Amino acid sequence: MGYVGQRLIQAVFVLWVVATLCFLMFRLMPGDPTLNYIDTSMTEEQRQNMLVAFGLDQPLYVQYLIYLKNLLRGELGNSFLQGRPVLELVLEALPLTVALTLSALIVAYIFGVIAGAFLAWKRGSLTEGVAIPLVLATRAAPEFWLGMILLAIFAFGYGWFPSGGAASAGAEYGSEWERLFSLDFLYHLLLPALALAVYLQGLPLLLMRSTMLEVMQDEFVTMARMKGLSEWTIVIRHAARNALLPVATAFALGIGGSVGGNVVVETVFSWPGLGRMLVTAVQGSDYPLAQGAFLIIAAVLVLMNLVADLLYGWLDPRVSHGRKG
Amino acid sequence: MEDLLSIRDLTVRYRTSQGPVHAVDSASFSVPRGEVVGLVGESGCGKTTVARAVMGVVPRTADILGGPVLFEGRDLIRLSERERRALRWKEMAFIPQTAMNALDPVYRVGRQIEEVLVERGGRSRSQARARAEELFALVGIDARRLDDYPHQFSGGMKQRASIAMALALEPKLVLADEPVTALDVIVQRQVLDVLKELQARLRLSVVLVTHDISVVAYACDRVVVMYAGRVVESGRVGDVLERPRHPYTMGLNNAFPDLERAAGELVPIEGSPPNLLDPPKGCRFAPRCPFAEARCVAEEPPLRTEVDGHAAACWRSDEAAALRPLAGEAATWRR
Amino acid sequence: MAPARPSAWRTASGQIGRVLRIASRDWFALAGTLIYLALILVAIFADRIATHDPSEILYTGRYRIARNLPMSWDHLLGTTHGGRDIFSQLVYGSRSAVVVGLTAAFCVAAIGTLLGLLSGFFRGWVDTVVMRLADVVLGLPFLPFVIVLAALTRPGTATIVFSVAVLLWPNTARVIRSQVLTVRERAFVEAARVTGCSTWRILFVHVAPSILPLSFLYGSIAVGWAILTEASASFLGFGDPSVISWGGMLQDAYASQAMGRGAYNWFIPPGLCIVLVVLAGFFISRGYEEILFPKLRS
Numbered sequence: 022m023g024y025v026g027q028r029l030i031q032a033v034f035v036l037w038v039v040a041t042l043c044f045l046m047f048r049l050m051p052g053d054p055t056l057n058y059i060d061t062s063m064t065e066e067q068r069q070n071m072l073v074a075f076g077l078d079q080p081l082y083v084q085y086l087i088y089l090k091n092l093l094r095g096e097l098g099n100s101f102l103q104g105r106p107v108l109e110l111v112l113e114a115l116p117l118t119v120a121l122t123l124s125a126l127i128v129a130y131i132f133g134v135i136a137g138a139f140l141a142w143k144r145g146s147l148t149e150g151v152a153i154p155l156v157l158a159t160r161a162a163p164e165f166w167l168g169m170i171l172l173a174i175f176a177f178g179y180g181w182f183p184s185g186g187a188a189s190a191g192a193e194y195g196s197e198w199e200r201l202f203s204l205d206f207l208y209h210l211l212l213p214a215l216a217l218a219v220y221l222q223g224l225p226l227l228l229m230r231s232t233m234l235e236v237m238q239d240e241f242v243t244m245a246r247m248k249g250l251s252e253w254t255i256v257i258r259h260a261a262r263n264a265l266l267p268v269a270t271a272f273a274l275g276i277g278g279s280v281g282g283n284v285v286v287e288t289v290f291s292w293p294g295l296g297r298m299l300v301t302a303v304q305g306s307d308y309p310l311a312q313g314a315f316l317i318i319a320a321v322l323v324l325m326n327l328v329a330d331l332l333y334g335w336l337d338p339r340v341s342h343g344r345k346g
Numbered sequence: 347m348e349d350l351l352s353i354r355d356l357t358v359r360y361r362t363s364q365g366p367v368h369a370v371d372s373a374s375f376s377v378p379r380g381e382v383v384g385l386v387g388e389s390g391c392g393k394t395t396v397a398r399a400v401m402g403v404v405p406r407t408a409d410i411l412g413g414p415v416l417f418e419g420r421d422l423i424r425l426s427e428r429e430r431r432a433l434r435w436k437e438m439a440f441i442p443q444t445a446m447n448a449l450d451p452v453y454r455v456g457r458q459i460e461e462v463l464v465e466r467g468g469r470s471r472s473q474a475r476a477r478a479e480e481l482f483a484l485v486g487i488d489a490r491r492l493d494d495y496p497h498q499f500s501g502g503m504k505q506r507a508s509i510a511m512a513l514a515l516e517p518k519l520v521l522a523d524e525p526v527t528a529l530d531v532i533v534q535r536q537v538l539d540v541l542k543e544l545q546a547r548l549r550l551s552v553v554l555v556t557h558d559i560s561v562v563a564y565a566c567d568r569v570v571v572m573y574a575g576r577v578v579e580s581g582r583v584g585d586v587l588e589r590p591r592h593p594y595t596m597g598l599n600n601a602f603p604d605l606e607r608a609a610g611e612l613v614p615i616e617g618s619p620p621n622l623l624d625p626p627k628g629c630r631f632a633p634r635c636p637f638a639e640a641r642c643v644a645e646e647p648p649l650r651t652e653v654d655g656h657a658a659a660c661w662r663s664d665e666a667a668a669l670r671p672l673a674g675e676a677a678t679w680r681r
Numbered sequence: 682m683a684p685a686r687p688s689a690w691r692t693a694s695g696q697i698g699r700v701l702r703i704a705s706r707d708w709f710a711l712a713g714t715l716i717y718l719a720l721i722l723v724a725i726f727a728d729r730i731a732t733h734d735p736s737e738i739l740y741t742g743r744y745r746i747a748r749n750l751p752m753s754w755d756h757l758l759g760t761t762h763g764g765r766d767i768f769s770q771l772v773y774g775s776r777s778a779v780v781v782g783l784t785a786a787f788c789v790a791a792i793g794t795l796l797g798l799l800s801g802f803f804r805g806w807v808d809t810v811v812m813r814l815a816d817v818v819l820g821l822p823f824l825p826f827v828i829v830l831a832a833l834t835r836p837g838t839a840t841i842v843f844s845v846a847v848l849l850w851p852n853t854a855r856v857i858r859s860q861v862l863t864v865r866e867r868a869f870v871e872a873a874r875v876t877g878c879s880t881w882r883i884l885f886v887h888v889a890p891s892i893l894p895l896s897f898l899y900g901s902i903a904v905g906w907a908i909l910t911e912a913s914a915s916f917l918g919f920g921d922p923s924v925i926s927w928g929g930m931l932q933d934a935y936a937s938q939a940m941g942r943g944a945y946n947w948f949i950p951p952g953l954c955i956v957l958v959v960l961a962g963f964f965i966s967r968g969y970e971e972i973l974f975p976k977l978r979s
Contacts, residue, residue: 031816034813034816035816035817035819035820036820038817038820039817039820039821042817042821046829046830046833047833154960154964157960157963157964157967158956158960160959160963161905161909161955161956161957161959161960161962161963162952162955162956162959163909163912163913163916163928163931163952163955164913165913165916165931165935166912166931166948166951166952166955169931169934169935169940169948169952170948170949170952172940173939173940173941173943173945173948176940177940177941177943178943184941239447240442240447240448241447241448241449241450241451243403244440244442244448244449245450246403247401247403247434247435247439247440248434248435248439248462248465248466249431249432249433249434249435249436249466250461250462250465250466251465254461254465258461259450262450262452263450263451263452266452278822278823280822281822281823281824281825282822282823282824284824284825284828284913284917285824285913285916285917288916288917289935296824296825299825299828299829300828300917303828303829303832304832304918311829311832314825315822315825315826315829318822318825319820319821319822319825322820322821322822323820326819326820336452337451337452338451338452338495338497339451339495339497
């Protein structure tokens, strides 16, 4: 319990520092902070009301306290451009980003784990010699460029897939769930998820391969051989199960990392998720929305770092089961 | 009675980037039924490789050559991988070094014992569990500890668990690789006692690989002394340790404290074993041997069996009685 | 690593020499080094290699902009929608890649090494502060941070290099720290302490040299990340519009519907260049890691 508690405190601390940084970045940058915060098209009276509501007429530390208080209440202000509460907008975009991230990650990790184990098996072969530089190349390719190629071939070239967006024009659904599980949504999801998956599969693949190679050297694998267990049992039940520990951790970290990293893929495919929201908000000087999107992305990242730590402990009995011996 | 295991001219060659290394070079010895044979020598002399080669599990870079290695009359080297696998654990089992990570860290110890019972022994889950409890009782561990993970075990318990694991399918031969090396002296005694008692009760044949001559004295019936990949002396423990015929064995006798008595004056053998990439032409021990003559450097002595199955590979083994008192003195080994 | 005696820095320079010699032994490292060399040569001689002024709008006749021309001898890779020569843009893009890659790599290695050294050497509260700082940085989403920073200050190369340096140092610092923790226990550091060397002298003369190869390794990885980040930021419109970069070219292509027209000659080459250069960084770090720190792999 001490371990979990310690991790939790650390995560809360990091979140607090990130929120503070965010406050400083958005308020202390050159220029009049009120101009950053307040829509220029407002009348003077509206402007004054706004200033008071956000405490912008107060000294900085008071503003900071108000900011923290508002954050805790989930009060992130209103978007300039859309006039709606930031929290509402962000929570609308979040499921779309999560759907994209998760589907890409799952495909990438299933492929990566299997291919990585296979390459560990085939070590020293020609297949390996060709595959490793190829995999490294996918890691080196900008995600948006992979997206552009996919778009050029499958959306514009063959016309098999839509060139962007998350839904066909005029499509309406009864609920968010219905939308996320509709065929139309899947049809729109496929290309961006594929682009992301191509980029993401390299990490689990290389990780799986190198840990497999390491584990195969371990004495308990030799012992499994001495026991006359079948090759399948040795590779799957012993080697792969052990090699999965770091891969599972990487998966959790990957969720956090790619919710933020999706920014470019979402932009290329006009996917209305959090990342694209952040980019358009920043481009349109919609600072409350930009700050809200940034904070949520950071929160997901910190949360997933925490989950990764806990997951590792849970999967590895050496951490989760204390020493009795 | 026919020997359970009879090794003739076994050679194991490692392919390395600097060239082939003969980790074991024409080793020959036998393991009679129901006896404990100690395989002793310095680290790197090839004793562990012999044990692994008998199991047929060696690194990819190693080739097993020579032979035959007869197990109940069948030559293990000529068997297919499939046939060998069928023998593993059912006929012969292995006890690894404690220090090695021999148990899979992510599974409970009990589950690992049950695994071999189910997969190799064809038992049901519940039968396997009952048998695992029985095995733990046999080696003196509380059956509740079956549900622990390996890291929750102490070194001595891990070693007992390894013994339990080795006995799971009632093999005829057990190969134990430095089973007590990493343990403190008191636990060493306990583990050896468990091993000896079970060996006698189950009429097992055991090959006990160790670098510690006192473990041989305490637990073995026969001993095979290896040096630089070759067998230099073998015979009954009483004969070999009390009347060694090879200067290396005499030196080993000096270099270790006895398990029974306190450490007296230890006399180390100076120098280090030869580089196996390029072994010396004559006797491999000659460069370190205080009694070496011109012939020892020029020509390799064969392993000659003398009275009562006591064999030695030394040109001067006939003079052993005269050399022994000299070998007991520290000055002889100093240079 | 050889124990550093009287002249630890000479040993260090010897190690860097070794690092360079490694390139001739490892196929990966060799390929990576060759790509880097080619990149630097192209960047230096960009004005000679390029066939046109990359930002000049070209015309085929009076008032007729040379839009979307296919590949030809005149325009090796054709022209953009705005009538600029793609090949020449590609060649000049190497300059921005070199500048961004090298400065960012230097900053990451410098910050990471310094903080890792301090935290591993002094331990105690210095260590706590540095490591908590690293936790915080790892809690910052990478690209969003770059975007927000670029938007709030001014878009451009300096902002991108700055954010890469600020965000990537923790990995380097953590590795350096653990290395320092082992080095400081070694005999020569002990000896230096006994003979009365000052703390700073021990740190910079005795400890620092033995961790230089590690800084080098992490610096070479940072080159790739910096170039990728610059490309992404430029693509999103947060790059310096006056500088020609591969990311900027891709943004131009995307915004001008190059994919819709199937103008592969426009958007494939800049991406390939990025892949090649980033890959070179991977190859080099991989090769060096294998030889310098065999225990990290194998």
